[in-house]
Every structure is written in C-alpha cells, then in structure tokens.
Amino acid sequence: EAQVTQNPRYLITVTGKKLTVTCSQNMNHEYMSWYRQDPGLGLRQIYYSMNVEVTDKGDVPEGYKVSRKEKRNFPLILESPSPNQTSLYFCASSLAGGELFFGEGSRLTVL
Amino acid sequence: KQEVTQIPAALSVPEGENLVLNCSFTDSAIYNLQWFRQDPGKGLTSLLLIQSSQREQTSGRLNASLDKSSGRSTLYIAASQPGDSATYLCAVWTYALNFGKGTSLLVTP
DSSP states (O other), X not given: OOOEEEEOSEEEEOTTOOEEEEEEESSOOSEEEEEEEETTTEEEEEEEEEETTEEEEOSOOTTOEEOOXXXXXXXXXXXXXXXXXXXXXXXXXXXXXXXXXXXXXXXXXXX | OOOEEEEOSEEEEETTOOEEEEEEESOOOXXXXXXXXXXXXXXXXXXXXXXXXXXXXXXXXXXXEEETTTTEEEEEEOSOOGGGOEEEEEEXXXXXXXXXXXXXEEEEO
C-alpha cells in the first residue's frame, strides 16, 4: 500500500531534549516536505527536499534540521525543542509537481 | 510569493445542498492545484488534482475547476451530506507549494 509513515504519532517531551520525527515513503517520490499546523495559522512549510542530498528551507525553518540521505526517508530533527514548537507536524511526498500524499501527523508537546 | 486565499473561512449548510468552495491565487504560473480534505486532528486526504493544462476534474459528487488566467479554482460538492463535514484546503504548486488556510464546512442533518 502506497503510504507516508510518520513516527512517533504522539510525543510529549521537555525543553532542550533532542528529538527526531521520522518520515518514510514507499512511492519512490523525489519530493518530500515537512509542515507544521497551528490553529489560525494553517499549514506552514518547515523544510523541503527535491531529491537525495538536496534540502531547502521553507517558511518556518528556525529550530529545525532535516536530512535526506536516502530517497525514502526525510527525518525532522529538533535539536533543542522549545514550547513554541508544540504543534501538529505533517510529512508529505510527491513526484515533482505531482499529487501530494500526507502522513497521518505527529502531535508534539514540548513542556 | 504565491498567496493562496480560501473564502469563506467557514460555512454551515443543511444536508442536501449543493455548495461551492473558493480558492484564489496570485501567481497564475502554476504547475497544478490540489484540493484536500482534513478531519479534525487527522492528516490531509487528497481529493482532486488539476494539472495546469486541465480545466476541471471530477470524482463522485466532487468537481473542481481551474481558471488560471483569473487565478481561481472552485470545489463543487453536490448533494452535501453530514459526512462531508471537514476542513477543505487547496494547495498550489508554482516554484514552491503554497496552501490556503482552508474552509471549515459543517453539514447539518
């Protein structure tokens, strides 16, 4: 089954404790991206990747890192999480300019 | 920068009505436009994808149209049902992917 898988789905952590949210897709898509969704602000792009080893900042990259060492994986790294990073995070993938597929989301709470 | 606007922000209709959701964008040089549905706390489900060369796409009771020259797309939902209650988002591919903030739809029995 074609899908985008995110883990963990739910996470509560404390300020400053490094964490990684994984994202994997099985559709051989070149394009992958991360979004955060907050009430009243809509979906905002954090980082995106057009292919392996190619990543670019989106609209809200501060406090986040990504890597794209393999085509199927695009982890989101929070080196030192802060409470303002409490949000619902989505990973998505597509062929370049094609239909975008989303993961189920990861709800992160930073205390 | 591409700006994507969805009007109205919220909509409540009785069951059975036909309705139209609007999406407008400022840069007409798009690759495609995609409509999504999102249930509360859930991920986004793709509804329809319209390529820049197309004028419309249909899936069941849904029909999406695209008018690049005027920077507009509409999502038409026929014979609405309570199960259609959700937030509907449009996303536009230009040199980047830009989302509208969505229209929250409530269909009452």
